[in-house]
Amino acid sequence: MAEQMERVERLFDWIDHTTKIIESEESVxxxxxxxxxxxxxxxxxxxxxxxxTYEESLVNQLDRINLKDFSMEExxxxMQIAILKGMKGATQQHHYVTPDTIGILMGYLIExxxxxxxxxRMFDxxxxxxxxxxxxxxxxxxxKVEAFGSEVDPTLMRxxxxxxxxxxxxxxxxxxxxxxxxxxxxxDVVLSDLPVGYYPDDENAQGFQLKAEEGHSFAHHLFIEQSLTYTKPGGYLFFLIPNFLFEMDKDKKLNQFLAEEAYINGVLELPSSLFKEEKQGKSILILQKKGNEAKKPRKVMLAQLPSFKDAQGMNRTIDQINEWFANDR
Structure with missing residues (x-):
């Protein structure tokens, strides 16, 4: 593990140093x-x-690195560390990088x-x-996963x-x-860390069942509806949602929509230690789109996850999840 972290650090240092050379020379x-x-x-x-001199600096950098020395995760x-550095201080919600531990847990659940x-086929x-x-x-x-992604921001896309x-x-x-x-x-699968906030295009929002009756619609509601549109009947959706998602559903519109379109399979509240403030807390919402051979689970998988550093607590949670798959799905 320590050796892997050393290699990650070495590659990040190379990326960071090369980025600074380009940043300085190109004034970007x-x-x-x-x-x-x-x-x-x-x-x-x-x-x-x-x-x-600029060319010489970059040639020297390229002579110092061989990408084949690093695993895909490294x-x-x-890259994640470099992106985080570049986004430091960014206030936009979509300039947020999902913690690695959530990626590991999400991968386990999808598996x-x-x-x-x-x-x-999987889509974000x-x-x-x-x-x-x-x-x-x-x-x-x-x-074997055929993957797709959509993004409006040109910098993030590149x-x-x-x-x-x-x-x-x-x-x-x-x-x-x-x-x-x-x-x-x-x-077959939709995966998304839902963008939270208001959607500015009121005209486009009119085509959604979950549009607001007046003013801007919630982007996170529209993303759930859009995701279900692009999911096969019987397919699964794995969302990172704000803990307040259903509290904000004052008119129960989202609740009613989900009851008609999907079965809720699980709601797993992530440990508060992952987030700077309580109001930033998130949960994993697992849905199955109705149709095909989809069926309502005997009971919804509900859990408040312990800190990922609590190995015993996490093992107990994994046992509970495995028990749910064996008996309640």
Whole structure:
């Protein structure tokens, strides 16, 4: 483990140093420079007619690294640290990187729910830099997953593209507003850390059942509805939701919609230690879209997860989850 962390640190140091060189020479923000530096890792071709000192600095950097020395998880973690550094101080909700421990747990849950299916299609409609999607894919080692992602922010989309190339994966991306029609056949699994807030396009929101009667609609409600649209009957949806999601559903519109469209399979509250403030707390919501052979579980899997550092507590929780699959699904 310590050796792996050393390699992650070594790769991050390279990415960070190269990014700073580009940031300084090109007078661009860190994230823009990170797009260029991470691109050099998998395609080390330098542009022509560069200033000689600038070219020499980058050539020296490229001589110091060999991407093949690093595993896929080491590459992902090094990129994640660099992205976090670039986003430090960003206030927008979509500039938020999902913690690794959640990716590991989500991968475990998807593996359990998709037991018996060696191949399936998975979509993240709020893919961001693709860190969460890639973390989960790296957990699904025994599955052949055809993956898709959608993202409106051009900087995040370019980071996702480079991040995916560094993982040597094929993911099809849609650079668009994910709440508009997507050229995508329905998938078996939807995975998403839901963007929380108001959706500004009132005209487009009119096409959704979960639109607000007046004012802006909740983006997180519309994302749930849109995700169900692009899920096959009987398919599963795994959302990271704010703990207050159902408290904010004053008119019970979301509750009623979910009762008509899906079966709730589980709500797992994540440990508060993962979040700076209590109001930022999140849970994992697991749905199965009605239709095909979907059936209501005998009881909903409910759990308040202990700290991920509490090994005994986590083992007890995993035992409870396994018991639910054996007896209550």
């Amino acid at each position: 923000p860190y994230l823009e420079a990170l797009i260029a530096s991470s691109g050099l890792l998998f395609d080390p071709q330098l542009p022509e007619n560069m200033k000689s 590459r992902r973690k090094a 359990k729910f998709m037991d018996g299916q060696s191949e399936f 409609p709020a893919v961001g830099t693709a860190n969460f999607l890639l973390a989960v894919l790296n957990q699904l080692k025994n599955k 980071l996702a593209y480079n991040h995916t190339n560094l993982q040597e994966r094929e993911i099809e991306y849609f650079h668009q507003d994910s709440l508009k029609p997507i050229l995508l056949e329905p998938v």
